[in-house]
Amino acid sequence: MSDLGGMFEGLGVTFATMFAEPNTEFYPEEKRTLAAGYHGRHQLNRYADGLEKCIGCELCAWACPADAIYVEGSDNTDDERYSPGERYGSVYQINYLRCIGCGLCVEACPTRALTMIPDYEMADTDRGALIYGKDRLLAPLEEGMEPPPHPMAPGSTDEDYYRGAIGPVDGPEAAR
Numbered sequence: 001m002s003d004l005g006g007m008f009e010g011l012g013v014t015f016a017t018m019f020a021e022p023n024t025e026f027y028p029e030e031k032r033t034l035a036a037g038y039h040g041r042h043q044l045n046r047y048a049d050g051l052e053k054c055i056g057c058e059l060c061a062w063a064c065p066a067d068a069i070y071v072e073g074s075d076n077t078d079d080e081r082y083s084p085g086e087r088y089g090s091v092y093q094i095n096y097l098r099c100i101g102c103g104l105c106v107e108a109c110p111t112r113a114l115t116m117i118p119d120y121e122m123a124d125t126d127r128g129a130l131i132y133g134k135d136r137l138l139a140p141l142e143e144g145m146e147p148p149p150h151p152m153a154p155g156s157t158d159e160d161y162y163r164g165a166i167g168p169v170d171g172p173e174a175a176r
């Protein structure tokens with residue numbers, strides 16, 4: 001193609017683009033609707049009465065290919081119980097400078113404590129702020145939940161919790 005032909009071809013692209021529908025995104029003023037099941041940042045979930053699902057087993061940390069998760073497990077006691085199991089995650093951190101969002105940690109979690117939620121607004125200029133601890137990863141308390149530590153539902157076992165047979169604190173006694 002001659003130089004002149006190439007120039008007109010380029011101008012054609014320019015003119016066609018001038019009249020095309022703009023696809024500019026006006027983030028953050030306008031936010032896109034995310035796909036169902038979008039995997040953003042992680043969340044540590046709770047049971048319906050507020051106890052934590054994490055048992056501090058570290059399987060998520062071992063599954064992580066980016067070495068982004070740090071977990072320390074501690075023993076629950078009768079006086080101070082955070083999860084229905086023997087242990088709970090007393091320290092839980094995810095380093096979002098390392099995380100590649102692969103979701104392998106979620107697959108490895110035996111109690112479905114760890115999921116990924118549609119929250120992607122995590123940019124920061126402070127590297128330290130991108131290491132999330134339990135204070136930011138734990139799911140918020142919903143209606144019917146009590147903040148741990150507190151005892152398990154009367155007469156229940158940890159298996160009742162794992163099977164999802166435990167209801168909210170103020171729910172029907174049979175469901176607890």
Ligand code: SF4
Pocket residue numbers: 063064065066067068069094098099100101102103104105106
């Ligand atoms: S999503 Fe992947 S990279 Fe991120 S913490 Fe989980 S396993 Fe590690």
Ligand code: SF4
Pocket residue numbers: 053054055056057058059060061071089108109110111112113114
């Ligand atoms: S999030 Fe799941 S896999 Fe990770 S320590 Fe807690 S219970 Fe274990």
